[in-house]
Amino acid sequence: QVTLKESGPVLVKPTETLTLTCTVSGFSLSNARMGVSWIRQPPGKALEWLAHIFSNDEKSYSTSLKSRLTISKDTSKSQVVLTMTNMDPVDTATYYCARIRNSGDLYYFDYWGQGTLVTVSS
Amino acid sequence: EIVMTQSPATLSVSPGERATLSCRASQSVSSNLAWYQQKPGQAPRLLIYGASTRATGIPARFSGSGSGTEFTLTISSLQSEDFAVYYCQQYNNWPSPVTFGQGTRLEIK
Numbered sequence: 001q002v003t004l005k006e007s008g009p010v011l012v013k014p015t016e017t018l019t020l021t022c023t024v025s026g027f028s029l030s031n032a033r034m035g036v037s038w039i040r041q042p043p044g045k046a047l048e049w050l051a052h053i054f055s056n057d058e059k060s061y062s063t064s065l066k067s068r069l070t071i072s073k074d075t076s077k078s079q080v081v082l083t084m085t086n087m088d089p090v091d092t093a094t095y096y097c098a099r100i101r102n103s104g105d106l107y108y109f110d111y112w113g114q115g116t117l118v119t120v121s122s
Numbered sequence: 123e124i125v126m127t128q129s130p131a132t133l134s135v136s137p138g139e140r141a142t143l144s145c146r147a148s149q150s151v152s153s154n155l156a157w158y159q160q161k162p163g164q165a166p167r168l169l170i171y172g173a174s175t176r177a178t179g180i181p182a183r184f185s186g187s188g189s190g191t192e193f194t195l196t197i198s199s200l201q202s203e204d205f206a207v208y209y210c211q212q213y214n215n216w217p218s219p220v221t222f223g224q225g226t227r228l229e230i231k
Binding site: 037039046047048049052060061062063096098103105106107108109110112113114115 | 123153154156158160165166167168171172175177178209211213216218219220221222223224225
C-alpha cells in the first residue's frame with residue numbers, strides 16, 4: 001500500500017525558513033520510475049507545483065520560487081525534504097507531497113499525501 | 123513557463139447529465155496532460171494521464187481527449203460524488219516545471 005505523509009510546523013513566522021518532510025511507504029525512492037513532488041494550495045485557491053526530485057536525484061523547481069526552495073531526499077529513511085526560505089504570509093497554504101510515476105514518456109502524480117496546513121504569521 | 127487555462131471557472135450541471143470541462147495550454151504540451159479531482163478537505167485524486175488514459179479505479183464515465191494545446195475532460199453521466207473541483211496539469215519536457223490550471227468547480231444545478 002502506497003502512502004505519503006507530510007510533517008512539519010503548523011505555524012512559522014515571517015522571514016523564517018520552513019522545513020517539511022514527506023515520509024513515504026509502499027515504494028522506494030530509488031525506484032527508477034518514481035519520484036516525489038511538493039505542491040501547495042493556499043486556502044480557497046488553486047494548486048501550485050513547487051519542486052520535484054526523481055530517483056536519480058534529478059531536481060526541478062518552480063520558476064517563480066526557485067531562489068527560495070531546496071529539495072532533497074534520504075532514500076534510506078524514505079523521506080523527501082523541502083525547505084523554503086524567507087517565509088511570508090502569502091505562503092500560507094496546505095502543502096502536499098505526491099508520488100511521481102513514470103510510464104514511458106508519461107509522468108503523473110498518482111498518490112498524494114493528506115497535506116499539511118502551514119500558516120505564516122507573527 | 124507554460125500557462126494552463128481552464129474553462130469555465132464554474133459549471134452547473136444536473137445529476138445524470140454530461141459535463142464537459144476544457145483546458146488550454148499556452149503552447150503545445152503534446153499529450154503530456156493529467157486531470158485531477160479534488161473534493162473539499164481532501165487531496166487531489168488522479169483521474170486521467172497522458173491526456174486520455176484513465177487512472178486505476180477511475181470509472182468509465184470519465185474520459186479525456188485532446189492533444190497539443192486543447193484538452194477536454196468529459197463526465198458522461200454525473201453522479202452525486204462527481205461534484206468537485208477539477209484541475210488540469212501539464213508536464214511537458216520533463217523535468218521542466220510543471221503547471222496546473224486554475225480549476226473548474228463542478229456544482230449541482
